[in-house]
Amino acid sequence: MARTLKLARRYWVVTLTVAIGALGIVLALAGAGAAVPWIFSGYALVVAAWQAVGMVRDILRGHWGLDILAITAIVATVLVGEYIAALLVVLMLTGGAALEDYANRRAKRELDALLTRSPQLAHRLDGDDLVDVHVDEVRPGDRLLVRPSEIVPVDGELHSAEAAFDESSLTGESVPAEKQRGDAVLSGSVNGQAAVEIVATATAGDSQYQQIVSLVAQAAESKAPVVRLADRYAVPFTVFSLALASVAWWVSGDPVRFAEVLVLATPCPLLIAAPVAFIGGMSRAARNGVIVKGGGVLELLARAKTAVFDKTGTLTHGAPKLVAIRPESGFSADELLGLVASAEQYSSHVLAASMIEAAKQQGLSLAEAEWAREAATNGVTAKLGDREVVVGKFAFVRAQAPEARRTAIAPGELAVYVAVDGRYAGALLASDRLRANAKTTLARLDELGVHDTMMLTGDAQATADHIAAELGITRVRADCLPGDKVREVAAVAARPVIMVGDGVNDAPVLAAADVGIAMGAKGATAASESASAVILVDDISRTAKAVEIGRDTVRIALQSIWIGIIVSVGLMIIAAFGVIPATIGALLQEVVDLIAILAALRAVGGRLDARGEDRAVASDSRVGVA
Numbered sequence: 001m002a003r004t005l006k007l008a009r010r011y012w013v014v015t016l017t018v019a020i021g022a023l024g025i026v027l028a029l030a031g032a033g034a035a036v037p038w039i040f041s042g043y044a045l046v047v048a049a050w051q052a053v054g055m056v057r058d059i060l061r062g063h064w065g066l067d068i069l070a071i072t073a074i075v076a077t078v079l080v081g082e083y084i085a086a087l088l089v090v091l092m093l094t095g096g097a098a099l100e101d102y103a104n105r106r107a108k109r110e111l112d113a114l115l116t117r118s119p120q121l122a123h124r125l126d127g128d129d130l131v132d133v134h135v136d137e138v139r140p141g142d143r144l145l146v147r148p149s150e151i152v153p154v155d156g157e158l159h160s161a162e163a164a165f166d167e168s169s170l171t172g173e174s175v176p177a178e179k180q181r182g183d184a185v186l187s188g189s190v191n192g193q194a195a196v197e198i199v200a201t202a203t204a205g206d207s208q209y210q211q212i213v214s215l216v217a218q219a220a221e222s223k224a225p226v227v228r229l230a231d232r233y234a235v236p237f238t239v240f241s242l243a244l245a246s247v248a249w250w251v252s253g254d255p256v257r258f259a260e261v262l263v264l265a266t267p268c269p270l271l272i273a274a275p276v277a278f279i280g281g282m283s284r285a286a287r288n289g290v291i292v293k294g295g296g297v298l299e300l301l302a303r304a305k306t307a308v309f310d311k312t313g314t315l316t317h318g319a320p321k322l323v324a325i326r327p328e329s330g331f332s333a334d335e336l337l338g339l340v341a342s343a344e345q346y347s348s349h350v351l352a353a354s355m356i357e358a359a360k361q362q363g364l365s366l367a368e369a370e371w372a373r374e375a376a377t378n379g380v381t382a383k384l385g386d387r388e389v390v391v392g393k394f395a396f397v398r399a400q401a402p403e404a405r406r407t408a409i410a411p412g413e414l415a416v417y418v419a420v421d422g423r424y425a426g427a428l429l430a431s432d433r434l435r436a437n438a439k440t441t442l443a444r445l446d447e448l449g450v451h452d453t454m455m456l457t458g459d460a461q462a463t464a465d466h467i468a469a470e471l472g473i474t475r476v477r478a479d480c481l482p483g484d485k486v487r488e489v490a491a492v493a494a495r496p497v498i499m500v501g502d503g504v505n506d507a508p509v510l511a512a513a514d515v516g517i518a519m520g521a522k523g524a525t526a527a528s529e530s531a532s533a534v535i536l537v538d539d540i541s542r543t544a545k546a547v548e549i550g551r552d553t554v555r556i557a558l559q560s561i562w563i564g565i566i567v568s569v570g571l572m573i574i575a576a577f578g579v580i581p582a583t584i585g586a587l588l589q590e591v592v593d594l595i596a597i598l599a600a601l602r603a604v605g606g607r608l609d610a611r612g613e614d615r616a617v618a619s620d621s622r623v624g625v626a
Contacts (some may be wrong), residue, residue, distance in 0.1 A: 011098040017043075024087075037083045044086035048074040051093070069238055073262035076245075077582055078258045079208030085263055088586030092593065122153040124196070135204040142200045155207040156185045156198035164192035170622045233293045237565070241265035241572065248576035257578055263406065263585040264571040272593065273600045274562030281553030287535040288609065290546045297532045300515045301550025305494035307442075307450045307543070308509075310485075310501035311457035311467055314519055315438050318502070320351055320414055320430035322358040326407055327426040336426050338364040340418055343382035343389045346372035351416060352380075353432055390419040397424070411466030439471055439539045444544035448551060452494050454511070456485045485509040500543050517543055553603045560599040567592050 008015045020043050024036040037188040048071045055068060069600050070093050077086040124131050125143040135153045138144065143159065146152055152165065158179045159346040167189040179185060183244035185198050188209030204210055245261035278295035285292045294297060312318050325333040341359030346369060359366060372382035379392015381400075390400045394417050398404040401419035409415050418425040442453055454475040457464050464478035477488055486509050489499055499506075499513035502520070510516030516532035519538065535542045568589070575585055 011094070013047075013094040014091070014098045014610045017047075017087065017094050021087055021091070037081070040083040041078045044074050044078055044090050047090045047093070063162055069241055069262060071263050072242070073259065073265065076255075076259040076262055080582075082256065082582040085259065085582035085586045088583060088590075089263055090588050092586060095590065095593070123147070138200050138204060140200050140202060140614050144198050144200055145195060146198060147195050148191060148193050150191050151189065152185055152198065152209075153199050153207075154187045154204050155202040156187075157199045158185050158410075159197040159199050163194065163196040166190040166192070220382070230436050233561070233565070237265075240569075244572055244576055246286050247478065248578075252578060254578070256582070257576065260575045260578070260580060260582045260585055263450055263570050263573050263582050264568060264580070264589055273564055273596045274557045276597060276600035277553055277557035277560055277603040279554075280601055280605070281549055284553075284603065284605035284609070285533070285546060285549050288542065288545050288549065288590055289535060289539070289607075290542050291534045291536060292546070292548075293532050293534075297515055298550040298553045300496045300532075301498070301547050302499050302554040304437050304450050304496045304547055304550075306452040306454065306492050306497040307445050308454045308456055308492070308497060308499045308513070309473075310434060310506050311455055311464060312498075313502040314500055315455065315467060315471065316432040316434055318432065320354050320432050322354055322428060323413065324429040325426070325433045326429070328424055331420070331425050334362060334364060336418060337362060337428065338366070339384060339387070339389050339420065339425070340391050340416065340428060342367040342384050343380050343391045344368065345369070346382055347374050347380040351414065354430055355416070355428065357395065388421055391416060393417065401425075411462045434470055435466060435540050437539070441541045441544050442473070445547060446539070448544065448547045450498070452492075452549060454488075454492070455486055456480050479508060482508045484508075486512045489513050498543070498547070500540070517546065549605065552605065556600060556603045560596050563599050564592060564596040567595065 020039065020582070024040055027033060027036050027039075052071050055071065068431050070089065073089050074086050077089060079084070106125050120135055122135050122138050122142075123145040124133050124138065125145055130145060144156065145154065158181055163179050163185075165177050165179060165185060167186060177189070184201070186209070187202075187204070187207035205310050241262060244505075245258045249255055249258040275295075278298060281298045282292050282295065285298070307314050322337075325337055327333050327336045337355070337359050341355045341364065344355045345366060356366070367384045369382040369384055372380060374380045375392070375396060378396040381388065381390050381391065383389075390397055394404065394406055394415070397417035397419045400422055401424040404417060404419065404424040407415055407417075407429070409429060410431075413429050413435050414429045415429045416430065418427065445453070453473050453476075454477070455464060455468050455471075455473050456477050458480050459478055461476075461478040464476050468474070468476045477484070480488070485499075485506070489497060489509050489512055496514035498515045498517060499509050500517045500519065501510055502518060506518070510518055513532075515533065516531040517533045517535060519540070520531075520536060521535040533546055571580065571585065571588055571592070574580055580588065
């Protein structure tokens with residue numbers, strides 16, 4: 001009952017129209033039916049005048065809409081005495097707007113969930129006191145308590161020994177993320193079953209969750225070109241409808257025929273179908289881990305012809321992993337790895353974490369150093385027990401061990417050299433691994449009509465060629481600066497062009513491309529801010545999914561528009577022969593409205609995604625994937 005009253009208040013014009021209709025029925029039953037035509041006609045003309053004011057404002061702004069048909073239909077039915085049909089046309093207009101709003105709310109629920117779940121309070125620890133403060137008052141360095149099942153208010157670092165967080169609203173991953181002391185904790189993630197302490201590392205405005213909320217707000221505000229294209233149907237549809245109604249009146253000599261045709265020409269399906277479809281498409285994209293910043297982005301994705309990719313962090317993981325250990329005589333592989341990882345604990349180099357992680361996976365214990373010093377960009381020297389270990393570039397190690405020699409490496413590999421007590425101990429090789437689904441993503445894009453692919457990277461030519469060869473990409477540009485990438489994308493002939501990247505250096509080219517897609521799983525960086533769409537999950541296959549959603553959304557939008565046009569025109573032609581009375585025609589148009597809305601809601605895409613998952617499983621079974 002409460003929900004019904006809430007809906008009645010929200011859509012008060014519909015409620016008033018129904019109330020006017022109910023009043024007419026009561027008056028007719030009470031023997032005061034003579035007043036009903038005046039009440040119905042007067043109310044309908046007031047609504048028509050109200051609509052006419054808005055229509056004139058639109059025309060003065062240069063926008064010719066479809067309201068003229070509805071207003072003409074109301075006035076015509078009143079003039080020919082079809083007052084019941086006039087009230088039904090009013091109900092159709094007000095009810096159509098209400099249905100559109102309701103459908104939009106239904107389609108946007110995944111997007112709205114991010115906004116409504118945005119945390120407002122934080123529990124700050126001030127000494128031994130716990131103080132509730134507004135989230136905007138939290139500053140980096142503040143100690144915060146996050147209670148069981150609460151949303152993390154700001155980005156932070158875990159202060160408790162361990163915890164588990166549900167990050168599904170951020171990444172789409174359903175498995176809770178296990179965290180240890182010192183690990184980063186993202187705002188918007190949900191704490192597990194134990195209260196934990198975190199140390200804030202960012203303000204609310206700079207935190208991951210608020211950045212995503214900002215992207216969602218942008219996504220909800222835009223209007224796609226295809227929606228404006230629907231408005232362009234206004235003039236030809238209006239001219240056709242008025243012409244058909246006039247011919248029907250002229251041939252029959254009956255002005256009622258004019259009203260009967262125009263009742264069925266009321267263009268609610270044309271106005272509703274495209275917006276509902278595009279909001280549904282944005283909702284589907286959000287559910288699949290992609291924030292699309294506007295309906296127009298979906299249309300460009302649907303027509304995309306070229307996809308350009310950054311390499312590091314996009315086609316590859318962006319974090320080199322240990323691939324080989326080459327010890328020299330007197331050292332075992334585990335011994336060499338253990339020494340390197342122990343020394344790398346005191347290094348800030350990008351490879352340090354990879355070596356430490358590899359040692360942990362091998363079950364090796366790391367030794368503490370008596371002392372350690374790092375030579376920036378060259379390597380690290382550490383005293384581990386009675387051994388002095390030097391790890392780093394070839395020249396840095398050879399300065400300590402003159403007999404050191406370069407080891408053979410494949411394109412895309414990096415070598416870390418090691419000396420122990422002034423003696424060359426060997427080398428470890430690391431490589432930035434290609435994403436497992438990168439090749440299948442390119443194949444899927446080709447199936448979706450994106451036939452041209454290209455790779456732009458700041459890496460060396462040999463490394464770029466190696467990755468491109470594995471993926472089958474023939475167009476490669478290496479050693480690129482940000483400006484070079486912008487120029488390369490601008491020169492692409494087959495458009496629209498998609499650019500996929502992840503780093504701050506990709507921000508200019510993401511903004512310059514027709515559609516920039518940022519791999520934003522690790523944070524809303526400058527790349528995410530300048531992109532047209534942001535992938536929230538560390539999964540490049542979502543690029544193809546975004547294109548698929550764009551194609552499905554545009555197809556459904558156009559189908560829904562044409563369904564509304566074809567059904568309305570068919571009924572108008574029938575009405576021109578006097579077969580459909582004005583009152584029945586108004587009721588039929590309500591059915592057309594409902595059909596258009598239901599057709600457009602298919603863009604929300606539950607069944608489409610289910611079919612896609614079934615296809616993926618079948619494909620995996622054919623290639624022997626367990």
